[in-house]
Amino acid sequence: MQADRTLDFDPNRRSFLSALAASAALAGPLGGLASSGALAQQAAAASALKDDAAFWNEVRGLFSHKPGVRYMNIGTAGSMPVETLNLLDSENRRMARESMSGYSNFLDQRKTLARSFGCDPDEIVMSGNTSDGMCHSLLGLVWLPGDEIVTTNHEHGGGNVPMAILQDRYGVVIKRVTLPVGNKQTAEDYVELFSKAIGPRTKAMVFSAPTYKTGTMLPIKMLAKLAQEKGIVSICDGAHVPGMFAANFHDLGVDFLAGAGHKWQCGPLGTGILYVRNKVLPQYNPRPLPAYYPVVTSSYPLAGGLPPRTTNDKETDDLAARIQSTGSRNAPVYMGLAKSCEVWDRIGRDKIQAYTISMSQHLKEKIAEKWGVDALYSPKDDPRLVCALTGFNPFRNPEHVKDKARSDAFVKRMLDEYGFVIRNVNFPVPGSQQEHYGVRVSTHLWSNMDDVDQLVDAMWDLSGKMNTV
Numbered sequence: 001m002q003a004d005r006t007l008d009f010d011p012n013r014r015s016f017l018s019a020l021a022a023s024a025a026l027a028g029p030l031g032g033l034a035s036s037g038a039l040a041q042q043a044a045a046a047s048a049l050k051d052d053a054a055f056w057n058e059v060r061g062l063f064s065h066k067p068g069v070r071y072m073n074i075g076t077a078g079s080m081p082v083e084t085l086n087l088l089d090s091e092n093r094r095m096a097r098e099s100m101s102g103y104s105n106f107l108d109q110r111k112t113l114a115r116s117f118g119c120d121p122d123e124i125v126m127s128g129n130t131s132d133g134m135c136h137s138l139l140g141l142v143w144l145p146g147d148e149i150v151t152t153n154h155e156h157g158g159g160n161v162p163m164a165i166l167q168d169r170y171g172v173v174i175k176r177v178t179l180p181v182g183n184k185q186t187a188e189d190y191v192e193l194f195s196k197a198i199g200p201r202t203k204a205m206v207f208s209a210p211t212y213k214t215g216t217m218l219p220i221k222m223l224a225k226l227a228q229e230k231g232i233v234s235i236c237d238g239a240h241v242p243g244m245f246a247a248n249f250h251d252l253g254v255d256f257l258a259g260a261g262h263k264w265q266c267g268p269l270g271t272g273i274l275y276v277r278n279k280v281l282p283q284y285n286p287r288p289l290p291a292y293y294p295v296v297t298s299s300y301p302l303a304g305g306l307p308p309r310t311t312n313d314k315e316t317d318d319l320a321a322r323i324q325s326t327g328s329r330n331a332p333v334y335m336g337l338a339k340s341c342e343v344w345d346r347i348g349r350d351k352i353q354a355y356t357i358s359m360s361q362h363l364k365e366k367i368a369e370k371w372g373v374d375a376l377y378s379p380k381d382d383p384r385l386v387c388a389l390t391g392f393n394p395f396r397n398p399e400h401v402k403d404k405a406r407s408d409a410f411v412k413r414m415l416d417e418y419g420f421v422i423r424n425v426n427f428p429v430p431g432s433q434q435e436h437y438g439v440r441v442s443t444h445l446w447s448n449m450d451d452v453d454q455l456v457d458a459m460w461d462l463s464g465k466m467n468t469v
């Protein structure tokens with residue numbers, strides 16, 4: 001195993017990184033304010049990326065990937081830094097040597113995560129994964145027959161399954177908006193879609209940001225604001241948010257955000273990051289806290305119930321501790337997750353966001369150049385809708401994207417013949433009778449612009465070879 005490596009980044013070094021971070025902040029991919037100059041700045045910063053190869057090479061050295069393969073499916077699985085692996089190893093051995101239990105609410109680790117994600121320890125839970133976080137969020141709320149959830153037709157099973165349970169168990173009505181695909185959309189379109197669908201019985205909105213199907217970053221802040229205005233609960237499936245975005249959970253204004261620890265954040269498998277709003281902060285979300293009961297917990301009073309939820313900025317109860325405390329847990333993985341978060345903080349979350357999204361923007365531009373902009377399922381021109389996932393139709397004959405076997409073969413051949421790990425995913429497209437099986441690329445901090453250029457060349461070459469009837 002490689003030795004631990006620390007990143008020797010000089011924060012005072014003048015480089016394009018500050019420009020990159022600034023461009024990302026201006027662009028506001030989490031649904032902040034768009035700036036007309038932001039895209040141009042982002043493009044300039046992206047082209048300057050190669051100039052700081054030394055820094056990102058050092059970052060690449062923190063991981064232990066198999067040589068010869070380029071991993072671009074982080075949306076499915078990340079990869080732990082070596083120092084997290086070492087900690088997992090030593091903590092597992094210590095637990096075994098000392099016959100230790102895992103009864104804890106893991107406050108120390110929750111404090112680390114709270115610092116990383118702009119919230120307080122009583123609001124952040126190390127869940128089992130995103131799906132687990134979505135179950136905690138949805139199943140813990142109080143539902144009555146006829147209550148309605150407004151969601152989308154591009155949700156993951158991680159959210160769809162608990163919504164189906166609510167439907168069957170309580171008679172909750174699930175209403176879905178049809179999401180557009182491609183580059184001809186703006187953040188306002190999503191607000192309008194949801195706004196029109198929300199009715200008098202709507203109790204909550206559930207949306208993925210970004211969606212795993214097209215890599216479209218739904219504008220979290222704008223949608224959370226809409227939920228506040230409509231007086232409904234907002235639940236974000238943010239599986240891809242931790243580790244990709246420099247997110248401040250308070251600032252997002254949502255009630256719940258369930259993210260993965262094991263994807264972009266590169267924590268151990270079996271970890272997620274769940275934000276549960278637990279105080280009323282008027283500058284972010286002035287709405288009263290919804291009634292909530294932890295559903296999987298060992299920490300609930302046997303008589304008397306929970307204290308009333310706070311109406312101000314001081315919590316009346318450590319809700320996250322209640323959700324976190326369920327019997328004896330796998331302590332080393334939580335320590336590992338906190339370690340990966342520390343590594344990200346050391347590198348700089350703004351830089352990671354700017355770097356990973358810039359590579360994706362570069363990829364999107366190259367796809368638009370070679371295949372035409374209509375091949376993109378991910379938007380590229382509204383900076384509020386972009387992220388480090390890129391979904392597109394790789395086939396020269398666009399109809400071929402409806403053929404699952406052909407799409408599966410494309411992904412397999414990209415690995416077998418060119419050494420790139422990417423994936424495909426199916427989804428409905430407005431106006432098409434059949435689902436599309438687009439491919440999806442994740443650009444993370446161990447990739448660079450050369451990898452992206454070579455990926456494009458490989459995909460173009462393969463799409464030429466596969467252009468048969």
Ligand SMILES: Cc1ncc(COP(=O)(O)O)c(C=O)c1O
Nearest residue numbers: 129130131156158208212239260
């Ligand atoms: C949008 C989205 N939600 C939920 C999940 C499920 O993630 P997990 O394995 O962390 O439960 C995924 C996994 O890819 C996803 O992309």
